Amino acid sequence: MYVKKLDEFYGVTVYALYPNQFMLEGSRGLGRQSYVSSLAKWLVMGILSSQSLFKILTLSRLLLLPEIKYGSGLKGPTSSLSARTLDDLALCRARAFYTIHKEVFSPREVLDMEESKKLGKDFVSSLKHEFSTQSNLNKALNTIMLFREEERYQLLYEGLSGYITCKPDATLILMLRNGLLRVLVVEVAETDVIAVLSSKHIIPRLVLYMSAIYLHYGIPPAGLYVSLSPASEPPALLFLPRGRVSKRLISMLEEVKNLIKLERPPLPGKKITCSHCVYLHKCQYRE
Ligand code: SF4
Numbered sequence: 001m002y003v004k005k006l007d008e009f010y011g012v013t014v015y016a017l018y019p020n021q022f023m024l025e026g027s028r029g030l031g032r033q034s035y036v037s038s039l040a041k042w043l044v045m046g047i048l049s050s051q052s053l054f055k056i057l058t059l060s061r062l063l064l065l066p067e068i069k070y071g072s073g074l075k076g077p078t079s080s081l082s083a084r085t086l087d088d089l090a091l092c093r094a095r096a097f098y099t100i101h102k103e104v105f106s107p108r109e110v111l112d113m114e115e116s117k118k119l120g121k122d123f124v125s126s127l128k129h130e131f132s133t134q135s136n137l138n139k140a141l142n143t144i145m146l147f148r149e150e151e152r153y154q155l156l157y158e159g160l161s162g163y164i165t166c167k168p169d170a171t172l173i174l175m176l177r178n179g180l181l182r183v184l185v186v187e188v189a190e191t192d193v194i195a196v197l198s199s200k201h202i203i204p205r206l207v208l209y210m211s212a213i214y215l216h217y218g219i220p221p222a223g224l225y226v227s228l229s230p231a232s233e234p235p236a237l238l239f240l241p242r243g244r245v246s247k248r249l250i251s252m253l254e255e256v257k258n259l260i261k262l263e264r265p266p267l268p269g270k271k272i273t274c275s276h277c278v279y280l281h282k283c284q285y286r287e
Pocket of ligand 1: 092093094098268272273278283284285287
């Protein structure tokens with residue numbers, strides 16, 4: 001695995017994770033399902049044995065946001081606000097408003113979405129399988145201690161009534177060779193890594209997940225975003241907290257608070273692409 005430092009967003013340093021030549025050649029021409037299995041195998045191999053990744057994970061800091069507190073445990077009320085609202089907000093303010101008021105503005109069904117969710121679940125199963133089969137390799141720098149799928153964590157944010165629900169695709173606790181513990185928060189989607197970096201969506205949500213999981217386990221976290229698109233280069237990003245409060249994340253949460261109080265959708269706020277939006281059929285601002 002080749003690791004390249006990219007930039008800093010929302011108080012986390014972003015690293016690109018590239019496969020080695022062997023994996024690249026092995027994945028050429030594979031069908032979607034086989035590609036996903038091969039991606040999981042490569043990632044697990046890299047996480048367990050990459051010297052550079054081991055050093056980076058050692059540097060992971062706490063992720064404390066004083067305005068955010070841990071909720072009432074793993075199981076909480078399902079009527080709470082989903083952390084996914086931050087994805088909508090990063091793309092369009094009107095879209096975030098519709099998601100917050102989803103009892104009035106129900107999203108349309110998107111046919112590809114079910115297939116995409118299934119592919120994500122298949123990837124997480126492959127990841128789990130690879131961890132259980134590769135964890136005992138003699139040369140491993142890290143060892144997997146725990147693997148959880150789709151666990152729900154609840155956060156409380158100052159002035160927001162109700163919980164913010166965080167539900168990462170997978171949560172792993174790793175023990176590094178030097179005895180340090182690290183939590184890896186994994187999120188999977190088909191969105192290309194370049195699109196994630198340019199629109200900055202998914203990243204604030206992942207930072208929120210990391211903060212929830214830090215508050216739950218008390219172990220320094222790192223985030224992993226994996227794109228299931230074979231065209232994505234690189235296929236994965238690692239997010240490492242720098243220990244500082246992200247003011248941008250707080251201002252996004254403040255904006256969510258304001259959107260809750262509004263009765264009408266606000267202006268989108270920036271140039272947007274509406275064609276894939278799930279609220280296209282209801283939105284007065286669609287282009
Ligand atoms: S249709 Fe366009 S303007 Fe309306 S919510 Fe969706 S992305 Fe925003």
